[in-house]
Amino acid sequence: MLAMVNLLLGLTLGLSLLAAASTWAALQWRSDRLIVQRSQTQQELRALMDTLVHDIRRAQFQGDPQNLQISPHQLLFTVNRNDNTLRDNNECSGFRLNGNLLQTQTSCQPVVWTSLNDSRSFQVLALKFQWECDTESSSQGDLLLIEVQTQASQEPIPTTWQRHVRMRNVHARMRPTTTTCTSAA
Template sequence: MNFPADSNQRGETLVGLLVGLSLGLLVLTGGAHMLAQLLHGHRLALQDSHLQQDLHFAMDLMASELQDAQYSAKSWNTRSPDTCTDAFCDGPEDFGLGNGRIDWTLDRNHNGAQDNDECTGFRLKAGALQVRTACSPEVWTALTDTASLRMTRLEASLRCQRREQWLQRHVLLQLEAQWPQEPARTLLLERTVVLRNDLPPVAQALYCP
């Protein structure tokens, strides 16, 4: 059986197909761009999170160690408002701030004597934060990996004030780091650490310049 041709039915023209294809590609390109932006933002957020975690870990460790600076188990017998004669407050090596470095001693084994492993501190060296583990010769161990985190600044400033008959000290720590692949992205942490071991005022000239 033959059906009469419908003269009103027409196929899609080549121009229409090309226009539709172009619009589809445009939408696809826009979607791909948005996805790339989302992935980039997610990557930056992860990097920032890792940077903050590593930097906070380093700052927490420094503050925890620093608050016990110049501790001596026998300070009750060697320190008074007029004197400080124990091995942890008898010289400039027992506490000092320098360029990208901070050092101090503390009585880790509570015997009142200064052993070779009771000199500690932190410094920046070639983009890494290092911790000191021996007095002489000095031994330093890296705490951070420069491949994933580059430390750019370590600064410490000391403030001393009289409290009754003793000298109370506060240290303002500043620690800054950046991503090695993106130096423009940095993070700076600040923390004030109160030193637990007060010193007699006679030690002010030695430890509070």
């Protein structure tokens, strides 16, 4: 009888330890999966911002003020890709927010917009472009503030990303007269 009690006690203790280990493994797996998802989303957002910065740095290469149009939620510009001083169909570029998708313009006529993000991974809630006055370095080009607010699918709180881009080919004398700037802080 004592052997039977010891056997049941050992079996209960073993099953309890097995259940605890299984629960711990499941929690660890869930936590690891969440970390990988967050890392992947962070990398996608970083790549998105890098794409914006890289392309905007090339903006206004042709130097015509009418080829640069900045509104708070859209930026249109030209890039001279083949050095022929003519605006070819593939030299129109830009960025805009369309719903929850950040899009880039890839041609002039017809105007073609291509999405840069997958809304299943994250959504772009807001896109903002703002000139910043930088009187200290006017010979190096003007500063443009890019602000992107995103909401990852697995995150409850939105994230705001900000980057400053020095537009070396755009100076105050070339900036469209309809645009204003805020003081750089």
